[in-house]
Amino acid sequence: xxxxxxxxxxxxxxxxxxxxxxxxxxxxxxxxxxxxxxxxxxxxxxxxxxxxxxxxxxxxxxxxxxxxxxxxxxxxxxxxxxxxxxxxxxxxxxxxxxxxxxxxxxxxxxxxxxxxxxxxxxxxxxxxxxxxxxxxxxxxxxxxxxxxxx
Numbered sequence: 001x002x003x004x005x006x007x008x009x010x011x012x013x014x015x016x017x018x019x020x021x022x023x024x025x026x027x028x029x030x031x032x033x034x035x036x037x038x039x040x041x042x043x044x045x046x047x048x049x050x051x052x053x054x055x056x057x058x059x060x061x062x063x064x065x066x067x068x069x070x071x072x073x074x075x076x077x078x079x080x081x082x083x084x085x086x087x088x089x090x091x092x093x094x095x096x097x098x099x100x101x102x103x104x105x106x107x108x109x110x111x112x113x114x115x116x117x118x119x120x121x122x123x124x125x126x127x128x129x130x131x132x133x134x135x136x137x138x139x140x141x142x143x144x145x146x147x148x149x150x
Contacts, residue, residue, distance in 0.1 A: 005097040007058040021086045032116040060098040070102040079108040114144040
């Protein structure tokens with residue numbers, strides 16, 4: 001596979017692409033994450049992500065195209081990781097390579113993730129990088145798998 005996967009800092013111009021990716025119906029179905037309206041999305045990204053110096057976020061670029069993002073943030077005393085990729089970039093090994101690059105930069109351990117239990121591709125991606133199942137957690141009515149990387 002010849003996809004050139006790189007990480008870079010997120011710039012404000014990336015947010016429109018991230019918003020579009022968050023509204024993809026199949027991504028919403030798999031993640032069980034309710035997409036936000038534009039104003040709420042932009043406010044979240046500008047204040048809680050880009051405006052928080054404790055958050056580490058990287059844009060994923062593939063052959064020059066913006067593919068998605070990876071982010072690490074604190075929830076109380078636990079560091080979480082999350083990511084979102086555009087559907088055009090699924091199933092090509094891009095998430096695997098991007099995660100490898102990101103985990104090389106994000107050094108905090110333990111690191112937690114809690115994907116929706118039926119999002120098997122996301123669970124596999126995390127387990128491939130050493131995350132281990134440590135239980136389940138509820139987000140509303142939905143069961144999510146808690147994974148931890150030591």
